[in-house]
Amino acid sequence: MTTDARALVDTGFLAALCDDRDSHHAWARTQAKIYRGPWLTCEACVSEIAHLLSYALPPRSHQIYHMLSEGLVLSQHLLPEQLSRVLAETNRYRSRHVDFADACLVILSDQFPRLPVITTDASDFTVYFRGRTARTLVMPPQ
Numbered sequence: 001m002t003t004d005a006r007a008l009v010d011t012g013f014l015a016a017l018c019d020d021r022d023s024h025h026a027w028a029r030t031q032a033k034i035y036r037g038p039w040l041t042c043e044a045c046v047s048e049i050a051h052l053l054s055y056a057l058p059p060r061s062h063q064i065y066h067m068l069s070e071g072l073v074l075s076q077h078l079l080p081e082q083l084s085r086v087l088a089e090t091n092r093y094r095s096r097h098v099d100f101a102d103a104c105l106v107i108l109s110d111q112f113p114r115l116p117v118i119t120t121d122a123s124d125f126t127v128y129f130r131g132r133t134a135r136t137l138v139m140p141p142q
Contacts, residue, residue: 003112005040005074007138010105011048012120014041014073018049018063019056024120027140031118035138037072040115042108044101046075082107089128096127109135 016024017032046064053061067073082104089103098106102121106128109117116136119125129135 003040003074003076003115005038005112005115007035007037007039008105008109008112008115008117009039009041009045009073010117010119010121010125011045011052011101013118014039014045014049014064014067015052016120018053018060021056024140028120031138035116035118037067038074039072039118040074040076040108040112042101042104043075043077044104046073048101076108076111085110093127096124098124098128102128 012024013028013031016022016028019025022028046068049064050061053059053064064073068075085107086100086103089106090098090100092098102124105117109115109129110132113133113135116138117125118138120140122137122139122142125137125139129137
């Protein structure tokens, strides 16, 4: 399986990029210039972004649809083929809740381990990638 994507992106990065009121917006714009698309994500993240951005006033969910239609964001279909791996990832930790979209993105990163992962969720993704082959995490400064 190959991809033309230059990075994997999570919900937080894309939401910050689309919403200029997001606290990570400036950081996301900078990363978008450094890691020019296309970017790869999963359908679960697209769903989360569309939901989150629909609550912005005015709604900004049309921006993610535009990025998808222009090929800037590529969405990888994982289900049902990867469902057992996604579920295993959601149950991997005893003291940490792993949401469905994060689990899907982790499985996607297993398929494309050389792609950097751009995320605003440093506290979770640094844990998710422990014990896996090295991943490049691109996160906002803390």
